Amino acid sequence: xxxxxxxxxxxxxxxxxxxxxxxxxxxxxxxxxxxxxxxxxxxxxxxxxxxxxxxxxxxxxxxxxxxxxxxxxxxxxxxxxxxxxxxxxxxxxxxxxxxxxxxxxxxxxxxxxxxxxxxxxxxxxxxxxxxxxxxxxxxxxxxxxxxxxxxxxxxxxxxxxxxxxxxxxxxxxxxxxxxxxxxxxxxxxxxxxxxxxxxxxxxxxxxxxxxxxxxxxxxxxxxxxxxxxxxxxxxxxxxxxxxxxxxxxxxxxxxxxxxxxxxxxxxxxxxxxxxxxxxxxxxxxxxxxxxxxxxxxxxxxxxxxxxxxxxxxxxxxxxxxxxxxxxxxxxxxxxxxxxxxxxxxxxxxxxxxxxxxxxxxxxxxxxxx
Numbered sequence: 001x002x003x004x005x006x007x008x009x010x011x012x013x014x015x016x017x018x019x020x021x022x023x024x025x026x027x028x029x030x031x032x033x034x035x036x037x038x039x040x041x042x043x044x045x046x047x048x049x050x051x052x053x054x055x056x057x058x059x060x061x062x063x064x065x066x067x068x069x070x071x072x073x074x075x076x077x078x079x080x081x082x083x084x085x086x087x088x089x090x091x092x093x094x095x096x097x098x099x100x101x102x103x104x105x106x107x108x109x110x111x112x113x114x115x116x117x118x119x120x121x122x123x124x125x126x127x128x129x130x131x132x133x134x135x136x137x138x139x140x141x142x143x144x145x146x147x148x149x150x151x152x153x154x155x156x157x158x159x160x161x162x163x164x165x166x167x168x169x170x171x172x173x174x175x176x177x178x179x180x181x182x183x184x185x186x187x188x189x190x191x192x193x194x195x196x197x198x199x200x201x202x203x204x205x206x207x208x209x210x211x212x213x214x215x216x217x218x219x220x221x222x223x224x225x226x227x228x229x230x231x232x233x234x235x236x237x238x239x240x241x242x243x244x245x246x247x248x249x250x251x252x253x254x255x256x257x258x259x260x261x262x263x264x265x266x267x268x269x270x271x272x273x274x275x276x277x278x279x280x281x282x283x284x285x286x287x288x289x290x291x292x293x294x295x296x297x298x299x300x301x302x303x304x305x306x307x308x309x310x311x312x313x314x315x316x317x318x319x320x321x322x323x324x325x326x327x328x329x330x331x332x333x334x335x336x337x338x339x340x341x342x343x344x345x346x347x348x349x350x351x352x353x354x355x356x357x358x359x360x361x362x363x364x365x366x367x368x369x
Contacts, residue, residue, distance in 0.1 A: 001038050001039075001040060001042070001069060001070045001071060001107070001111060002038060002039045002067050002068065002069060002070070003036060003037075003038060003039075003065050003066055003067065003068050003069075003070050004037050004038055004039045004066070005035075005036070005037045005066070006034070006035075006036050006058060006062040006065050006066070006100070007034070007035045007036075007037075008032055008033065008034055008035075008054070008055045008058045008059070008099070009032070009033045009035075009055075009363055009367055010030065010031075010032055010033075010050050010052060010054075010055050010367070010368040011030070011031050011032075011033060011050065011334060011363055011366040011367055011368060012028050012029070012030050012050075012366055012368050013028060013029050013030075013031070013330045013331070013333050013334070013366050014027065014028045015027060015028060015029070015328070015330065017137045017138055017139055018137070018138040019135040019136065019137060019138070019328055020135065020136040020137075020138065020141070020172045021135075021136075021169065021171065021172065021200045021202070022169070022170070022171020022172055022199055022200045022201070022202020022203070023171070023200055023201060023202050025138075029050075029329065029330055029331070030049070030050035030051065030368075031047045031048065031049065031050040031331055031334070032047065032048050032049070032050040032051070032054045032055055032058075032095070032096075032099060033045065033046075033047050033334065033358070033363055034046045034047065034048070034058070034099035034100060034102075034103045035103065035358075036065070036070070036100070036103040036104060036107060038070050038107060042070075042107055042110055042111060043107070044070075044102075044103040044104060044105070044106030044107035044108075044110065044353060045103055045106060045356075045358050046098075046099050046100075046101075046102035046103040046106060046275075046305070046354070047099065047275065047302075047305075047331060047334070048095045048096075048098045048099040048102075048275040048276070049095055049275060049276060051092065051095065052368075053092045054092055054095050054096050054099070057084075057092055057093065057096045058096055058099075058100075061080060061083070061084060061096075064076075064079060064080055064083060065080075065100065070104055070107045070108065070111075071108060071111075073101060073104050073105065073108070073280075073281050074281060076100070076101075076104065077097060077100075077101055077278070077279070077281050077282070080093075080096075080097055080100070081093070081097065090253040090254065090257070091253060093253075094253035094254055094276060094277060094278045094282075095275065095276060097278045097279055097282075098274060098275050098276060098277065098278050098279040098282075099275070099279070100279070101278065101279025101280055101281050101282070102274065102275070102279045102280055102305065102354070105119075105279070105280045105281075105308075105353070105354070106353035106354050107353065108353070109352045109353030109354065110352045110353045112352065113352045114352055115308065115348050115349075115351070115352060115353065115354070115355055116280065116308040116312070116353060116354055117307075117308045117309070117310075117311035117312040117348055118312075120280070120284065120308070120309075120312035120313075121312050121313075122311065122312060123311060123312055123313060123314045124311055125311065125347065126311070126345045126346060126347045127307070127310040127311060127316070127318065127319055127345065127346055128164070128165065128317075128318050128319070128344055128345055128346075129163070129165075129303055129318065129319040129320070129321035129341045129344060129345065129346045130163065130165035130166060130167055130194065130196065130318055130319070130320060130321060130344075131155070131158035131161075131163040131165070131166050131167070131321055131344075132166075132167045132198075132320045132321055132322050132328075133151075133154050133155075133158070133167070133168065133169075133322070133328065134151045134154060134155065134166075134167065134168025134169045134181075134185070134198075135169050135328060136169065136172045136173065137150060144173070144177055147173060147177065147181065148177075148180060148181050148184055151168055151181055151184075151185055152181075152184050152185055152188045155168065155185050155188055155189055156188050156189070159188075159189055159193065161341075161343075161344075162341070162342065162343030162344045162345075163321075163341070163344040164192075164193050164194065164344050165193060165194035165195075165196070165221070165318060165344065166185070166189055166193060166194065166195055166196070167195075167196040167197065167198055167224070167320070168181065168182070168185055168195075168196075168197055168198070169197070169198050169199075169200065170182070170197045170198065170199050170202075171199045171200055171202030171203065172202075175207060175210075175211045178197075178211070179211065179214055179215065182195070182197060182215055182218050182220075183218060186218045186219070191219070194221040195218065195219070195220055195221060196220060196221045196222045196223075196224060196247070197215070197220060197222075197223055197224065198223075198224035198225065199223065199224065199225055199226045199227075200224075200225055201225045201226075201227060201228045201229055201251075203226055203227055204227060204228075204234070205227055205234050205237050205238055205241075208223070208226040208227060208238055209237075209238060209241045209242065212226070212238070212241065212242040212244055213241075213242065215244065216242065216243055216244055220244045221245065222244065222245045222246065222247040222268070222269050223238075223242070223244050223245075223246055223247070224246075224247040224248065224271070225247070225248050225250070225251070226238050226246065229248070229251055229252070232260060232261065232264050232266055235248065235261070235264075235266040235267070236264045236265060236266050239265060239266055239267065239268075240265075245267075245268035245269055246266065246267045246268060246269070247267055247268070247269035247270075247271050247298065248261065248266065248267045248269075248270070248271060249261065249267065249270045249271040249272045249273070249277075249300065250271045250272070250273045250276065250300030250301065251276070252272070252276075252277065253276060253277055253278065254277060254278050254282060255282065255285050255286060255289060258270065258272065258277075258286055258289060259289065262289060262290070262293050262295065267295075268295065268296065269295070269296045269297070269298050270286065270290050270295050270296070270297050270298075271297075271298050271299065271300040271320075272286050272297065272299065272300070273299060273300035273301055273302070273306070274299060274302070274305060274306050274309055275301070275302055275305070276300070280308065280309065283299075283309050283313075284309075284312075284313070287309070287313040287315060287316070290315055291314075291315050295315070296315060296316075296317045297313065297315050297316045297317065298316065298317060298318050298319070298320065299316065299319060299320065300320060301320055301322065301329055302329065302331060303319045303320060303321045303322070303339055303341075303346055304331070304332065304335060304338055304339045304349075304356055305354055305356065306319060306320075307319060307339055307346050307347070307348050308348060308354055310346070311347075311348055319346055321341050321346065323338070323340070323341075333359070333362055333366070334358065334359050334362040334363050334366065335356050335357065335358065335359060336356075336357040336358070336359045337349055337355070337356060337357050338356075339356075
């Protein structure tokens with residue numbers, strides 16, 4: 001089953017309401033769509049976070065894949081990784097490898113007429129998902145009451161839909177306002193639900209450590225990416241300063257970076273993103289590493305595709321869930337059959353491979369020229 005062609009398309013999907021993070025404001029999301037075709041005509045597709053350089057990389061190196069056996073995911077992953085030493089083998093390379101790898105696994109699943117999670121071991125048939133949101137929408141800027149009311153109403157609505165676990169952003173507002181937001185959300189969802197907060201690397205230790213101490217009374221499941229990731233000493237310092245578990249990993253690439261996080265005890269929850277860390281092949285290795293250290297995994301983002309890892313790996317305990325109505329992660333606009341949570345639980349799509357059907361018309365509509 002030899003590879004005949006590798007094609008990529010960059011798409012840009014605008015947000016309905018721009019979102020403010022601790023370190024930035026976003027108006028759209030960019031994705032790279034990958035399509036691999038075998039000589040027999042079987043196709044696999046995938047997507048990753050899009051950067052123009054990802055497509056540039058694939059266009060330059062896709063000849064490395066032509067003629068290779070699509071089943072040989074380990075060989076292909078290693079071949080590409082080892083021959084691109086002129087690139088920084090983290091960000092761009094890993095995102096490109098992720099797209100290639102997940103499209104190949106889609107082909108493997110289709111050839112076997114099985115979903116990927118069953119080929120990889122099939123630990124379960126469904127998994128809990130947490131509602132992820134709690135942003136600072138542009139429409140609420142300038143009003144503390146509006147910011148608090150927005151997140152309380154959002155989490156209350158998610159609970160009515162059957163979710164039992166929730167994540168909200170912190171960072172753009174003052175620590176005092178964010179503490180009040182956490183307090184009010186905890187009150188709204190009750191004491192028996194899980195509550196997580198995500199700082200998106202927006203604090204320095206001097207700010208987040210005292211804030212974390214104050215948030216401990218609200219029984220948080222984790223604080224996500226509390227400080228900038230360039231210096232793991234900061235991450236280690238925060239992790240040792242609070243009883244709240246620290247989660248991180250969405251912005252890390254490959255087993256070597258995760259090895260450093262694990263060995264320094266920077267986090268209790270590893271949030272590797274299959275579309276960032278190097279695909280399903282690399283994610284499986286990371287799952288083994290985390291298992292050896294007794295660490296939980298909770299894939300970052302894109303539940304539509306990460307559900308395959310959630311159902312395959314026993315130490316994946318929960319999935320991040322963002323539906324298109326939430327308007328932050330809007331890749332579902334190019335998927336015909338997006339995965340929908342039912343009472344806070346997620347199942348894989350029907351069908352072999354990853355089971356997702358590309359909306360080709362939408363890809364063309366959002367294509368970057």
